[in-house]
Amino acid sequence: MAAYFWDDPIIVLYLMIAVLVLDNFWAVYLLLRELNVAYKVDKVPDVIQPFLPQELYDRMRIYKIHKGWLTIVNALITVVLLGVLELYFGFYAWLWGVAAKCALGEWMKHEACVSVIFVVMLSFYLWLKNLPAVLYDKICIRKLQQRPKPPWLVRLCQFTFELILGLIFTILMVVALVFTFIGLGLYAPLALYIQMVVITVTLILLIPIFIDPFMGRRVQLENGALRSALEALTRRAGFPMRQVHIIRVHDPNAGSNAFFYGSCCLKRIVIFDTLLLNKGQRDLSNLEPEEVGKGLSDTQVTAVVAHELGHWRHGHFYKALVTFQLHLALTILLFALVFPRGPIYQAVGFEPDLQPIIVGFLIIFGFVMTPYMTLINFGMLSMTRCFEYQADRYAFGLGYGPDLRLALLKLYADNLAFPVSDRCYSQWHHTHPTMLERLDRLSSL
Template identity: 30%
Template sequence: MFTINDIKVLYSILFFLWLEYLWELYLEIRQYRICQNTKEVPKELRSVMNNDTFNKARSYTIDKAKYGFVKSGFSIMTTTFIVYSGLLAKIWKYSESKVPWEGEVATSCMWLSILTTFSTIIDLPFSVYHAFILEEKYGFNKQTATFFILDKIKAYVLSQSLMLPICSIMILIVKYGGDYFFVWLWIAVGIILMALLTIYPSYIAPLFDKYTPLPEGELRTDIEKLASQLKFPLGQLYVVEGSKRSAHSNAYFYGLFGAKRIVLFDTLLAKPESGGCENDEVLAVLSHELGHWKHGHIVKNIIIMQTNLFLIFVVFAFLFRYPPIYQAVGFPLKVQPVLVGLLVVMQYIMMPYNALLSFLLTCLSRYFEFQADKFATMLGKAEPLQRALVQLNKDNLGFPVYDLLYSAWHHSHPPLLERLNALKTKSKHD
């Protein structure tokens, strides 16, 4: 039987779920209308973007929006059903009856494994459509069916292998960590996350894509010279074979301590048949990425992440013994699994906080991007960076016109026109 408090918690969860969905839908509709009504290349890009590329980018963005409408609509209906029907509690009861070992940890692992398997299966048709219909239509998908299936299997096995032991550790800390368990939980999860950030690029990412050293040549020499000039502790230069998965381009560096590694997607490098960037443009992109390093953006983001994690665990410590948060999602009285409480608090109870934090982090990320662009400008890379941004936008079929509200909420990277205008302004001042 539901109590008044249970009902309040349940309908509060559903209210915030639908409020977030309707807000996102409103923003998506605004952007969709912009795409439909903008039929000419912006005057700032007419010298570098032809009508065919613009129309293809417009069509791609409209098709992605339609896909997004269907997927987000299906997602909110599924989530509403899960919460309202008490499916979380039913799966818990089933796990409890089938698990070969007694105890909350074993039941929680089976419960989580069933949920994630269920989620993977439900998402599979959307993944197939996105890769083999939507991305295929515009020439981005490079995966074969075999590659796609193996990729999904590897991702599933890896996620289960990492997630279940980590969740087991978290449950034990909460149950036996005393009144200040949230401190020990924060320390443990922080250490685990830092370890994953350290080992992922070297040991996990190569399970999915092939990494090879950048061949000797002009580009490698120029990158090493740039790194030396900035005293960037460059260890290795790699090219990742992203073209087997997608035609989209990227570049990044990684390494929290000591020597760092720079990774270039093979799709970023210039190829006559598929676009890409010239050497000076690649150097400009890397100058931007090194601007993030110079300004300590990675460290700042880690500090913010750890601070946010601590606040979440503090809130969880105050709420996880409150029976209505369990009964609202279908659990009987006195059944209060740690993992369920953590899920409900983090994903549902803290939903307004998460949305606000996401927006603030988006604003901060845009500020960081402008800072990194300014750093590249100081290195004399403003003009090739502008060319690189335009080329990458064309290669990725990015639509250059955005609704201001949609962009402010969603874009952690400033839109193309904003970045070009800022780079031109900085170049003139310099």
Template identity: 30%
Template sequence: MITLDEYLVRNTILFLLWAEFIWETYLSLRQFCKATNANEVPAELASVMNKEEFHKAKEYSLAKLKYGLVKDTQSIILTSVIIYYGLLAIAWDYSESVNPLKGEVITSCMWLFIISLTSTIIDLPLNIYYTFVLEEKYGFNKQTTAFFVWDKIKAFIVSQIIASMISSVVIVIVKNGGPYFFVWLWVIVCIISMILLTIYPAVIAPLFDKYTPLPEGELRTRIENLASDLKFPLTQLYVVEGSKRSSHSNAYFYGLFKSKRIVLFDTLLSKDDGTGCKNDEILAILSHELGHWSHSHIIKNLVVMQINLFLLFAGFSIMFKYPPLYKAVGFYKIQPVLIGLFVVLQYVMMPYNTILNFLMTCLSRKFEFQADNFAVNLGKAEFLEKALLQLNKDNLGFPINDDLYSAWHHSHPPLLERIAVLRKSASKLK
């Protein structure tokens, strides 16, 4: 018979899940209506986007919103069924029955593998549709079937290796760390995350995409001179072959301490068909990226991430021994560490995670404006605006946004707002 505590915990979790789903659906519908009713090209974009391109971007935006609604609906229904029928516990019992070595660590890793594999298979039809139907229709998909399959297999293997290693460490620390295990857990996970951040670009990322040094020439020379002028410790300059995956474009830098690398997507470079950015525009984009470095945005985000991690582990240490948490998802006889961690971090602390994500979105937008202003102070305002307009055109970005939807979802300021601030900042320097 279900106990009152178990009933309350299960229904509280379901309530939180459905409340978040309803909120996200409401926001998506607001954006859908806003986009549907937008028929005129904004004056700021009239020089780079004609009416046909505007309507194509609108259709692409609406298609992605519809896809998101379907995916979110599938997710909430599936999650509700999993919780209500205790499918996590059924998967655990199966993992335990086929585990030849016994022990919680191995069973947990097998359980994680089964859950991840099942989730990957369930999500596969929608992922195939998104890549080979939606993205293909609007000219962005560049993946062959073989590339897609092999890419998914590699991603699954790498994620399972990393997840199993971290899960094993977590279980051992929780079981042997004493009453203040969450402190040791935080320290070890911080160290692991820093190691992963260090090795990912050099070891993991090349498993998925080809990185080659940017060829000698005007662009490379100008980027190196920009880095030198700003005392940015540039050690390597790469072009990633993103065009085998998608025609979307990007640029970023990575690396800790005194070793930084800049990566340009090959789709960002100027093409004969009019896509891509010219050298001055690429320099403006990199000036923005170096603005993040100059303002220590990466370090600040890392600090926030580690503080958040500590708070999550501290919350877990308070709640993880509460039996109804486990019974609510079908675990009546045992309380596995990994299940407790999953339920507490994923479900119980959902309101905290939701608020934090919104605050991080607000912080990210502030950082973006600061980075833009850094580029403006370098005299790159005109070329940064041209680059943003070109990237928006190449990526079929739709410039009309519902304010509430944008505030909740967009970590980067909307294009029109960003251009207005750029022009205002540039005018102050004249």
């Protein structure tokens, strides 16, 4: 008998199965609470009634209920039932053996090549496993949500492009991970952390530059009154007006939104044109009939920008960045502690002398570290929700409380976001408090 329980592969296997079951049962419990709220609240809440017709609310509610039950069934069958069978019968070890047999040439027997074959086969298996749920979602549920769809040829080209790009990225990542761990051994987790830090810094430097071309086209603000109001607001807050960008978004399904991003000279406040009344255009002939009249008034847009200035004034970007780096360091440290442990690999069916690197990543991040990842995700969501309340308080302090309240009501209606949510479910899943929670907090101010 092993000296400690974590040295016994059988105990490790049952612990991983228990973690898988409990984590998904907790997720199902939260979703059942959310569905219970959707079933009970069959009328539009009074506070949003002037902005959201009952007929549209009913469609959103039915969509949410159908989507929720699909998620529950898929979790219980695809994730829990099949996941338990995969762990118990050593599916990952078996698939690794199949991948090794597919390595026909001598050069293909290198662990990097076998790992690429293993990941490609695993990705195909996961795609097949989730195919029924995906088809049901696209055929039966998506029609409940009436949104414009691109032509089928555009969707096919987009799917092909994403598939090829995802395959190339996956192969490069797998090869890089395998060679990093083979070459550096015990120092590989440290190298992995340094790589993640470099990627984070690179993204911080590049994303503000590429926001415009990827999301849409930067345009001039045609509304002179709104420009004057924003100039007065940014001058009052000490934020440069030249860093407030209006983006004409490409995606027709992009919701009305504005966000703050970046630091120092790279900071931005980005406003989607869908946030502006009539997309900020004077000539209404360029708009679709359903777009006319949508968007926020000038004072409401200014209130939303005041909220984004609250994120900048409170340093939320820096706080989130430091928190993420601490989370990343702790995650890599925990991973480094459990990655070399042979019983973890033996628990899923591998021989004592076989510990494939890529399988270690999948098993540790997919099963072993699930409790930590779940709790840290809850903590980070709580932090971002606190940031939203602080930004609302800042906008309120500038005198935009009533306008922000009206803006929130209209945004939720325009973006077809279901306005009612279970408090516990929201705390575990949403980066933002619900609209009703934010309205209550504004009212208390």
